Amino acid sequence: MSAQAAASRRVWRRFMHHRVAFVGGIVVALLLSAALFAPVLAPQDPTLLDTSVRFLAPFADPRFLLGTDELGRDTLSRLLHGGRVSLTVGLVAMATTVLTGAVIGIAAGYLGGVADTLLMRFVDTMLCFPQVFLLLVVAAFVPPTLLSISLVIGLTSWMEVSRIVRAEILNLKEQDFVAAARALGASRARIMFRELLPNAAAPILVAATLKVASAVLMESYISYLGYGVQPPLASWGNMLTNAQGYFDTVPWLAILPGIAITATVMGFNFLGDGLRDALDPRLRMDP
Amino acid sequence: MIGFLLRRLLQAVPLLIGVSIIGFGLMHLAPGGPLAVYTLNPTIQAQDIERIRVLFGLDQPVHIQYAKWASGIFTGNWGYTFFGGRPVLGVILERVPATLLLMGSALSVAIVVGLAIGVLGATRRYSVFDILATSGALVALSFPTFWFGLMAIYVFALELRWLPSGGMWELGEEGSILSLLRHLILPTLVLALVITATWSRYARSAFLEALQQDFMRTARAKGLSPRVRLLRHAFPNAAKPLIALLGVELPFLFSGALVTETIFAWPGMGRLFVDALTMKEYPILMGMMMFTAIFVIVGNLLADIAIAAIDPRVRLS
């Protein structure tokens, strides 16, 4: 291939990657705004029951743009509020995951020795359990408040983050600036969190973005099964709980929330993927 | 090789112990304790609960309970269900074949298709196919498996009526291979979607990495055809990370199987798990956690052995 063609391929590739991440970023921004302003944007009160207007199809009635459900609640409003709930859970879960994973990863990476071995064995052990199994068992145990759901999802997904962070710390540990900090008498805590952590920001940011996506997926699944967000509070997951029963009469009730979930997860995935390529090509091999 | 094998087996032991501790701990952390189904039931008398407690050996100190339970796991006595008193291991093993069938077929589809897409993408980097495949994989990864299953049922079973909407066999046709296959298609494809996407991305990365190595240039300079270069030179080197991926993705495969089974009413372990959750059958829940964890540990062990068999450097390290 000529040098010209190779160069234009490179440019094309960089553009595509940026475009993909860019689209993801736009989607995420839109979703976050919609979630934030849901109470303002929603045309109806999502909890308002009115069986006289149940099972309306989308666009049939201008008051209920996306139709109504079996209790006459406006689907659009429920989607907006449900999105708020799902995204909140996703973000809090992500924060929990990143916090736990980063702390454990930094401690294992920097302290080394017995601490490292113990922590990493713990990580390996946790990774033997399928996440959904673990999540369901613990979710079934705790009273399902938004906070507890978020924490449970967060506390079952931190393992990969800790591995990524540990790997980064192991690389950084040998740098002279760490030795310089030790020579100045810095405490281990200071070295871990003031010197090392900021340098691990890139992989943590990528992981955080991707973890929101996976947290939203997890929430939707456990809410669908009834162990997550409890009605009457709407989340995209629990809006699908009776979906199989809707197919005959009101299929859109089964389709719309799923589209919302997919779009959200896609947005975060694209954004995270793009961030990873942009920030550090080294990370490409990680899932 | 023997040395490697022994070392690897030795490494698996602390994992097994750790897994058993977590499994045991989880059950005992449940609100209402392991006998929640009874303690939380207002109609059961306190002294009956006490009798059940003694019966199940739950009045003894925690570490004794753990020791008994752990040694039971080892010897095949995985406890008995609360309802019906059936041996847990037996109940689980009944469901295993169905799940393994589902997981196996999904994995096969995923590996074949994922590899194909990944390799094609790697060899035609940045072509239209590659861009579509890469983005497509990312999109596929974003679908909630359970919703995708629901949509698949809606389209193929209810609207088009090509395929059945659930279960493993048509009523009255148990044992018929044809019926089984018809019922297997949708769940397999649904489960395979996400796994194929992951595999195609990894395969693409692994092959790209292998293709960029110096030995590939040597192979080309030797005048070897593209097919030979791909199959005999690139593939064995790309295979190593992919086999490792198999081991790592096992838990995810189980998770996906659970989801798929609930949607398609597939009578496997996943369904059993969800039913046990509803009925608060902790012995079954714990048994299944242990089963999946042990399966994953063994799976990773086998994957590592396979890698060591291919790559002599691993054996010697």
Added chain:
Amino acid sequence: MAETLLSVSGLQVHFPIRAGLLRRRVGMVRAVDGVDLDVARGETLALVGESGCGKTTTGKAILRLVDPTAGSIRFGGEEIARRGQRELAPFRRRMQIIFQDPYSSLNPRMTVGAILSAPFEIHRIGDAGQRRARVAELLEMVGLPQEAARRYPHEFSGGQRQRIGIARALALRPELVVGDEPVSALDVSIQAQIVNLMRHLQVELGLAYVMISHNLAVVSHVADRVAVMYLGRIVETAPREALFFGARHPYTQALLAAVPEPVPGRRRTRHVARGDVPSPARPPSGCHFHPRCPLATDACAREAPVPREIAPGHRVACHLVQP
């Protein structure tokens, strides 16, 4: 005679080599194998030798960045070789280090201002305003503009980064600074600048330096005294003139003979070392240099020579050198 600030004797730093299933110790790397040296207040002791001779490890051991396996390190009269990291805190203010690699010795995610105020933060000195003032002082001292405090390390050249490293080392007004090949990674023209800066600061602040280097030309400009290391041991220690014009140890002579740009006036000797440097994990018996030494005798293979003072301030560890 200036007071002795640092006194090292019998220093050993051994690293275990582990292998096998149970990570058993299968050997030892004797990086530092019995080192004695003294540094007086305000003087520069150069520690020279080829790569792998243990000079960097010695420098790190002095600062307790590496734990000594045996031996004594006395700083300001107090023994610090065995102290725990907590107890070393007061000493951290009195001795510091400048690193070789200007690219990895500064935290890429911290501004220069943050890097330079870190020493004050760690030792809880002053408030934010006072720290800013001290940072400004430091920048001026090393010849960097004030606005550098807002920038990040990657915006500076190698020489400038090394100035920042020097500023950091001097922040707490130490008495002793170990320079671990501080100019080796810099362009030759910049090396002179940095060396001159270090000398100027030494005079101004009364610093003692341990200058670790493999570059004898640089050493000849800055050192008051020179110690030559080979495979973990010091083979010769002498005042600068005596070493460059009257080296007695065969290894020192071989080193000097190998220097491409001759030190003016130096007599060339004809002794050249044979072969390669052995591994520090398997040092030769007796005198470590004997397999390569053109003057080796049987005694050299049997017995390790003890350093002997052959002239005031001039010590040599060789069986064949008489006072």
